Amino acid sequence: MAIREKVFSTIVNCFKRHGAETIDTPVFELKETLTGKYGEDSKLIYDLKDQGGELLSLRYDLTVPFARYLAMNKITNIKRYHIAKVYRRDNPAMTRGRYREFYQCDFDIAGQYDPMIPDAECLKIVHEILSELDLGDFRIKVNDRRILDGMFAVCGVPDDKFRTICSTVDKLDKMSWEDVRCEMVKEKGLSEEAADQIGEYVSMQGGQDLAERLLQDPKMSQSKQAVAGLTDMKQLFSFLQLFQVTDKVVFDLSLARGLDYYTGVIYEAILTQTGPIPPPAAAEQNGAGGDEGSVSVGSVAGGGRYDGLVGMFDPKGRKVPCVGVSIGIERVFSILEQKAEASAEKVRTTESQVMVVSAQKNLLEERLKLTAELWNAGIKAEVMYKKNPKLLSQLQHCEDSGIPLVAILGEQELKDGVVKLRTVASRDEVDVPRAELVEEIKKRTSLV
Amino acid sequence: MAIREKVFSTIVNCFKRHGAETIDTPVFELKETLTGKYGEDSKLIYDLKDQGGELLSLRYDLTVPFARYLAMNKITNIKRYHIAKVYRRDNPAMTRGRYREFYQCDFDIAGQYDPMIPDAECLKIVHEILSELDLGDFRIKVNDRRILDGMFAVCGVPDDKFRTICSTVDKLDKMSWEDVRCEMVKEKGLSEEAADQIGEYVSMQGGQDLAERLLQDPKMSQSKQAVAGLTDMKQLFSFLQLFQVTDKVVFDLSLARGLDYYTGVIYEAILTQTGPIPPPAAAEQNGAGGDEGSVSVGSVAGGGRYDGLVGMFDPKGRKVPCVGVSIGIERVFSILEQKAEASAEKVRTTESQVMVVSAQKNLLEERLKLTAELWNAGIKAEVMYKKNPKLLSQLQHCEDSGIPLVAILGEQELKDGVVKLRTVASRDEVDVPRAELVEEIKKRTSLV
Numbered sequence: 042m043a044i045r046e047k048v049f050s051t052i053v054n055c056f057k058r059h060g061a062e063t064i065d066t067p068v069f070e071l072k073e074t075l076t077g078k079y080g081e082d083s084k085l086i087y088d089l090k091d092q093g094g095e096l097l098s099l100r101y102d103l104t105v106p107f108a109r110y111l112a113m114n115k116i117t118n119i120k121r122y123h124i125a126k127v128y129r130r131d132n133p134a135m136t137r138g139r140y141r142e143f144y145q146c147d148f149d150i151a152g153q154y155d156p157m158i159p160d161a162e163c164l165k166i167v168h169e170i171l172s173e174l175d176l177g178d179f180r181i182k183v184n185d186r187r188i189l190d191g192m193f194a195v196c197g198v199p200d201d202k203f204r205t206i207c208s209t210v211d212k213l214d215k216m217s218w219e220d221v222r223c224e225m226v227k228e229k230g231l232s233e234e235a236a237d238q239i240g241e242y243v244s245m246q247g248g249q250d251l252a253e254r255l256l257q258d259p260k261m262s263q264s265k266q267a268v269a270g271l272t273d274m275k276q277l278f279s280f281l282q283l284f285q286v287t288d289k290v291v292f293d294l295s296l297a298r299g300l301d302y303y304t305g306v307i308y309e310a311i312l313t314q315t316g317p318i319p320p321p322a323a324a325e326q327n328g329a330g331g332d333e334g335s336v337s338v339g340s341v342a343g344g345g346r347y348d349g350l351v352g353m354f355d356p357k358g359r360k361v362p363c364v365g366v367s368i369g370i371e372r373v374f375s376i377l378e379q380k381a382e383a384s385a386e387k388v389r390t391t392e393s394q395v396m397v398v399s400a401q402k403n404l405l406e407e408r409l410k411l412t413a414e415l416w417n418a419g420i421k422a423e424v425m426y427k428k429n430p431k432l433l434s435q436l437q438h439c440e441d442s443g444i445p446l447v448a449i450l451g452e453q454e455l456k457d458g459v460v461k462l463r464t465v466a467s468r469d470e471v472d473v474p475r476a477e478l479v480e481e482i483k484k485r486t487s488l489v
Numbered sequence: 490m491a492i493r494e495k496v497f498s499t500i501v502n503c504f505k506r507h508g509a510e511t512i513d514t515p516v517f518e519l520k521e522t523l524t525g526k527y528g529e530d531s532k533l534i535y536d537l538k539d540q541g542g543e544l545l546s547l548r549y550d551l552t553v554p555f556a557r558y559l560a561m562n563k564i565t566n567i568k569r570y571h572i573a574k575v576y577r578r579d580n581p582a583m584t585r586g587r588y589r590e591f592y593q594c595d596f597d598i599a600g601q602y603d604p605m606i607p608d609a610e611c612l613k614i615v616h617e618i619l620s621e622l623d624l625g626d627f628r629i630k631v632n633d634r635r636i637l638d639g640m641f642a643v644c645g646v647p648d649d650k651f652r653t654i655c656s657t658v659d660k661l662d663k664m665s666w667e668d669v670r671c672e673m674v675k676e677k678g679l680s681e682e683a684a685d686q687i688g689e690y691v692s693m694q695g696g697q698d699l700a701e702r703l704l705q706d707p708k709m710s711q712s713k714q715a716v717a718g719l720t721d722m723k724q725l726f727s728f729l730q731l732f733q734v735t736d737k738v739v740f741d742l743s744l745a746r747g748l749d750y751y752t753g754v755i756y757e758a759i760l761t762q763t764g765p766i767p768p769p770a771a772a773e774q775n776g777a778g779g780d781e782g783s784v785s786v787g788s789v790a791g792g793g794r795y796d797g798l799v800g801m802f803d804p805k806g807r808k809v810p811c812v813g814v815s816i817g818i819e820r821v822f823s824i825l826e827q828k829a830e831a832s833a834e835k836v837r838t839t840e841s842q843v844m845v846v847s848a849q850k851n852l853l854e855e856r857l858k859l860t861a862e863l864w865n866a867g868i869k870a871e872v873m874y875k876k877n878p879k880l881l882s883q884l885q886h887c888e889d890s891g892i893p894l895v896a897i898l899g900e901q902e903l904k905d906g907v908v909k910l911r912t913v914a915s916r917d918e919v920d921v922p923r924a925e926l927v928e929e930i931k932k933r934t935s936l937v
Contacts, residue, residue: 059870087538120839158857161857162874280857406731409728409731413613416507416617423507426598426602426603
């Protein structure tokens with residue numbers, strides 16, 4: 042929990058820096074709200090027992106409840122974050138980081154704005170968070186649903202095969218091109234020619250230059266959709282340059298996130314360092330707001346633009362354009378927990394700054410009095426709940442729980458109006474006048 | 490949510506100041522874990538649909554899951570807090586502050602310690618939190634389950650009527666003594682003489698002096714249980730004096746909290762000021778960790794010692810003594826939200842410090858660049874997602890959302906290497922060299 046709290050605060054600070062507020066939606070949704078939003082995965086939704094009243098289910102992700110909330114409350118623009126648990130009827134595999142209850146961490150910008158500005162901010166946020174969390178090097182792949190669809194069209198994929206071919210492309214982060222090609226041709230009945238044309242495009246990676254090149258591409262430029270996507274991609278990169286994050290962002294035509302509701306830009310952040318990275322299950326489950334099928338090994342964030350989802354919940358179908366990002370926070374926990382374990386660094390579970398102790402008997406009351414003085418001054422202080430604890434066991438508690446300072450009271454100190462302040466690490470001791478104790482503790486613990 | 494976040498941080502800071510860590514237990518428990526812990530209220534437990542696998546229910550409070558967690562993990566001492574939602578199949582009455590999903594906020598100390606030290610710390614914590622939240626004047630009533638039982642015994646209540654008479658006494662905060670007496674005698678068949686003797690005791694209120702007086706009381710001193718409780722009560726008050734909180738704490742023999750699992754000291758904090766206090770429902774539901782029947786009007790915190798609960802979950806029945814307090818946080822939210830509404834004070838939903846604006850066209854890129862500079866320096870900054878927004882609409886957004894500063898960019902400012910910094914409230918504007926902007930914003934917003 043201590044590691045988790047630190048991750049939460051890093052992420053929340055970033056969201057707040059970007060002017061986001063938080064809203065809270067209930068853990069229940071009407072069963073019908075969730076129906077038909079998750080395709081095959083709907084079987085993983087937890088339903089409540091029918092005990093009378095509405096039929097309810099537990100939320101499966103945070104995006105659908107957010108869209109439902111916007112439509113219900115007729116909100117047309119908001120920048121919000123939500124960190125909360127979601128529930129899936131899955132076989133838990135704790136060792137693989139797969140749970141039935143886990144956190145999702147979403148940031149979304151809803152509203153009608155000029156192209157790609159909020160989209161660029163989402164990528165800036167991913168960049169800030171992954172840098173601050175210090176998870177190692179990373180890359181953020183971006184693509185656009187319209188570029189994918191345009192590419193399929195110009196490569197001769199029949200309309201009714203877009204989705205299924207897209208989901209095969211999505212496997213490129215786990216399978217070789219040969220295997221992907223084979224699946225397209227043998228299993229999905231695509232022509233070899235079309236497959237090979239797709240193969241050429243999906244091997245392309247670049248930045249603004251690639252978007253420009255593809256806009257000149259004789260085939261791609263035939264598709265209105267692709268042109269719209271590529272024009273926005275160019276614009277996106279120009280904003281990303283202003284935000285100074287292009288070092289980590291790559292336009293990658295093989296990125297094809299699974300969820301049907303994306304309508305424009307899509308992105309996914311992956312860690313590029315090898316190291317003690319948790320197995321894929323955690324990433325699949327948590328990387329991308331419910332997007333199990335399409336998250337690559339090493340994925341720690343993902344998202345995209347979904348301009349149609351809110352309209353599904355509005356009686357009149359009014360659309361609210363949205364773009365968002367989901368941080369794979371459970372994955373981040375796993376990585377940082379493994380790091381902490383590997384470094385054998387002790388993770389503190391409390392923040393206590395000082396322990397009030399005594400070497401002598403019958404000083405419980407004096408200890409309690411001093412402790413209360415410290416509490417009242419805002420110092421995080423502990424005291425042992427024993428009448429006459431041994432000095433050694435009090436010091437041992439400090440060692441065990443990482444409390445950096447010890448305030449020692451004895452008859453002599455009481456007589457002299459001082460407290461002996463001991464630094465646990467160095468064992469240095471110094472007498473501090475009681476009136477100056479609070480300041481001294483603050484000074485010393487602010488350096489830690 | 491903004492008010493809620495402030496309440497959360499005040500409370501969490503207090504818990505951390507007292508050396509507590511947080512643990513998280515799942516929202517599900519096995520159905521059987523919850524069975525038989527809540528008496529009649531068990532009908533309010535939400536069960537999950539049987540979709541295969543274990544039979545699960547949603548947690549009804551945080552205390553039973555905590556006890557189950559201690560027993561399962563063989564933890565014999567811990568100081569923990571937990572703020573999380575619990576679920577009850579109730580008819581929601583939003584206007585009365587009664588929900589099916591609501592927060593509980595618990596702090597508990599588990600472990601074998603010398604008498605009344607952790608108990609006193611719990612009361613100190615209630616005192617600190619209620620003072621800091623600035624809810625108005627309050628009182629904390631304390632009593633002891635053993636004093637109540639001893640009192641019933643010496644007043645001639647038959648053993649098998651202790652619980653039912655206790656629950657009648659518990660109504661004294663809502664009913665007159667006459668009505669309570671009537672219920673005891675008419676409905677519950679208690680003798681008039683016993684009822685009158687109870688009436689004498691339950692009218693008593695005091696402090697350490699009252700505990701001392703009752704220890705000398707010819708009747709009370711006949712009960713071993715009462716003597717044990719009164720001795721501890723004396724001790725408790727001596728610690729409370731050291732903590733300087735006796736001004737708000739009153740030993741009140743009429744306090745009788747409902748939950749069966751209490752074994753020693755019990756307490757409840759009430760607001761004593763009249764004012765826009767939410768109706769009793771919120772208090773009943775949230776005041777005391779599940780203790781619906783027994784929370785008085787105005788109750789904002791409650792708790793007590795429960796030394797037997799953990800043992801119910803341990804296969805060998807090993808006991809872990811516990812004492813805890815539950816802050817009625819939903820009630821606190823209601824009160825502070827009503828206060829905020831009444832004062833017509835605008836509650837900010839974001840923490841943004843500055844908005845980067847321009848009065849001229851074609852400066853989107855410059856605005857984004859400056860905004861990114863501010864984000865990178867840790868400043869909470871917003872920018873409008875429009876190419877050429879009107880100055881007025883940008884300033885209006887600051888007014889609406891309470892952003893205190895505006896950083897204005899124009900051709901002239903860019904040429905001069907400055908930014909015009911405007912204070913929204915006073916409309917003062919001053920040119921700040923771009924290199925000094927971050928410091929200037931930090932300086933100005935730290936004063937707010």
